[in-house]
Amino acid sequence: MKKPSPFGPAARLAVQVFMVLIVVASLLPLYNVISASLKPLDEYTTNPILLPLAPTLDNYRYAAFSGHLLRFSLNSLLYVPLGVVLYVVVCVMAGYAFGKMRFAARRPLFLLVLFMSIFPQLLLAMQVSKLISLLHLMNTGLGVILSWVAYFAPFGTYIMTTYFTDMPYDLVEAARIDGASQVRILASIMAPLALPMVATISIIGFQSMWGELPFSMLILQNEALRTVTLGIAVLRGEYGLRVPILSAALVIAMAVPLAIFLLFQRRITLGVTAGAIKG
Amino acid sequence: MRYRRGFESDGAAPYIFLAPLLALLAAFMIYPVVMNIITSFTEWKGYGPWKWIGLANYRTMIADPQFWTSILNTGLMVLYIPLSTVITLLIAGFLREGIRGWKVYRAALYIPNLLGYVLMGVIFSIYLRDDGPLNMAIKWITGSAVHFLITPVLAINAVGFLLVVFLHLGFGLIYFLAAMNGIDKEIYEAALIDGASFWRTFISVTIPSIRFAVEFWVVFNFIEVFARMFSFIHTLTQGGPGYSTFTLEYGIFIQGFSKFKVGYSSAWSVVLFLFCALISVAQIRLMQRRDE
Numbered sequence: 001m002k003k004p005s006p007f008g009p010a011a012r013l014a015v016q017v018f019m020v021l022i023v024v025a026s027l028l029p030l031y032n033v034i035s036a037s038l039k040p041l042d043e044y045t046t047n048p049i050l051l052p053l054a055p056t057l058d059n060y061r062y063a064a065f066s067g068h069l070l071r072f073s074l075n076s077l078l079y080v081p082l083g084v085v086l087y088v089v090v091c092v093m094a095g096y097a098f099g100k101m102r103f104a105a106r107r108p109l110f111l112l113v114l115f116m117s118i119f120p121q122l123l124l125a126m127q128v129s130k131l132i133s134l135l136h137l138m139n140t141g142l143g144v145i146l147s148w149v150a151y152f153a154p155f156g157t158y159i160m161t162t163y164f165t166d167m168p169y170d171l172v173e174a175a176r177i178d179g180a181s182q183v184r185i186l187a188s189i190m191a192p193l194a195l196p197m198v199a200t201i202s203i204i205g206f207q208s209m210w211g212e213l214p215f216s217m218l219i220l221q222n223e224a225l226r227t228v229t230l231g232i233a234v235l236r237g238e239y240g241l242r243v244p245i246l247s248a249a250l251v252i253a254m255a256v257p258l259a260i261f262l263l264f265q266r267r268i269t270l271g272v273t274a275g276a277i278k279g
Numbered sequence: 280m281r282y283r284r285g286f287e288s289d290g291a292a293p294y295i296f297l298a299p300l301l302a303l304l305a306a307f308m309i310y311p312v313v314m315n316i317i318t319s320f321t322e323w324k325g326y327g328p329w330k331w332i333g334l335a336n337y338r339t340m341i342a343d344p345q346f347w348t349s350i351l352n353t354g355l356m357v358l359y360i361p362l363s364t365v366i367t368l369l370i371a372g373f374l375r376e377g378i379r380g381w382k383v384y385r386a387a388l389y390i391p392n393l394l395g396y397v398l399m400g401v402i403f404s405i406y407l408r409d410d411g412p413l414n415m416a417i418k419w420i421t422g423s424a425v426h427f428l429i430t431p432v433l434a435i436n437a438v439g440f441l442l443v444v445f446l447h448l449g450f451g452l453i454y455f456l457a458a459m460n461g462i463d464k465e466i467y468e469a470a471l472i473d474g475a476s477f478w479r480t481f482i483s484v485t486i487p488s489i490r491f492a493v494e495f496w497v498v499f500n501f502i503e504v505f506a507r508m509f510s511f512i513h514t515l516t517q518g519g520p521g522y523s524t525f526t527l528e529y530g531i532f533i534q535g536f537s538k539f540k541v542g543y544s545s546a547w548s549v550v551l552f553l554f555c556a557l558i559s560v561a562q563i564r565l566m567q568r569r570d571e
Contacts, residue, residue: 097297101292102288102293114562114566122531130314232401273458
């Protein structure tokens with residue numbers, strides 16, 4: 001059945017053409033990266049635009065091993081999930097406290113968290129790197145994970161707070177009458193009910209940490225420890241690096257975000273709307 | 280908050296639940312901001328002793344053309360926000376009408392958001408360079424290249440357009456479509472029966488109904504412009520040519536981490552902090568109005 005529409009056939013066609021043009025224009029840079037990554041080095045100079053005439057995987061081999069992209073990807077696949085687990089624990093506990101508990105400092109502390117959720121990283125970067133070196137966490141996964149969790153937790157806490165606030169208070173009340181402790185109420189009643197939102201903030205946390213640059217740049221100065229995002233940013237600045245190799249590195253770096261998108265597309269859609277809306 | 284009974288405190292338990300968050304924030308956010316304010320009155324290389332110099336850093340900053348370029352650039356980015364809002368709302372309005380393939384369009388336009396600022400910055404640094412594919416095409420048509428990343432005024436506008444308009448499009452579409460989904464369908468049916476055009480309905484039904492979402496979107500864009508641009512600029516232009524694509528964030532980075540003028544860069548940080556405080560107040564006000 002066709003939905004009634006204010007567009008006549010001509011307008012409908014015009015909108016379709018307009019949308020196709022926008023999508024094509026926005027995907028051209030990506031097409032270029034993928035096609036360049038398959039071209040032999042000297043073919044790119046003579047044929048930068050069209051499809052590769054003699055496709056090769058050499059650039060991938062070079063980027064993955066000599067460019068260490070494989071290593072960097074594995075680093076990210078280690079740090080980011082650990083960071084997400086810690087982030088979820090911190091945000092769920094804090095979100096529950098803000099959403100369902102009563103205490104005098106609730107409002108001022110919550111406003112403080114909201115305020116911090118918009119801080120720029122560069123405002124903090126210098127002192128964060130001093131602090132990390134003071135704690136002897138320079139060039140450690142733990143150092144970068146702690147800085148990520150601290151930086152991204154205010155937003156995750158905000159989302160969890162709005163979710164817990166909207167849950168019926170009767171659940172907490174009933175459990176308390178039964179004599180359950182707050183820890184038990186959160187662990188065995190509220191947190192399981194909040195699982196959909198936990199999944200959503202996990203994706204948000206994953207994407208934020210995966211793409212993070214300034215803190216990892218300052219904390220992970222040892223090349224062997226770099227994340228994939230940091231690895232790409234450093235490669236970009238490498239003088240004289242040929243475009244096909246940089247492109248292959250980019251495609252390798254895209255793999256995980258694209259896989260996450262294909263697996264969790266619906267969850268990502270919900271994540272976008274979880275943040276600010278309800279309006 | 281709506282409690283059924285009077286205020287009855289949960290004692291120490293909430294603070295225990297909040298302890299991990301508060302400890303992290305104290306160490307990684309509050310302490311750095313306080314230290315920034317202190318070091319902004321000192322001459323400090325980032326290591327070794329400090330020298331107290333009062334307001335000298337602020338005086339230097341006010342006379343520094345790099346600082347004013349950064350402020351003007353940030354202002355220029357802000358000017359892209361209305362364009363971004365109109366384009367995103369309009370496309371969301373089109374997609375709302377259920378045109379064929381709207382889900383595919385929505386997903387395809389979200390891909391840049393998915394890849395993040397670092398990857399997109401590098402991708403565009405290849406795409407826009409003088410011997411890049413876009414310029415090859417332009418040269419083939421017009422005979423001469425457009426120096427997107429070399430002419431200062433083009434470089435800063437490329438950063439503004441790409442970040443504010445292009446990179447937020449996919450996110451904005453999902454966001455606005457979700458908000459539009461909450462509008463009562465009967466209003467649209469009634470408008471259609473009355474023979475109202477798409478534009479008429481868009482302006483007098485759709486936009487007013489999602490007013491709060493639009494306002495949040497604008498605040499979100501302000502946050503992005505002031506506080507989330509570093510990674511994209513660092514990978515697209517590295518602040519250049521010269522310092523023509525500096526923003527406050529990028530200036531802090533250059534002064535602090537590549538020139539080791541940490542005291543001076545802290546003075547920039549204090550200015551950035553004040554801007555963020557203003558944005559935050561606007562955001563909190565907006566939330567309060569919505570919740571009323």
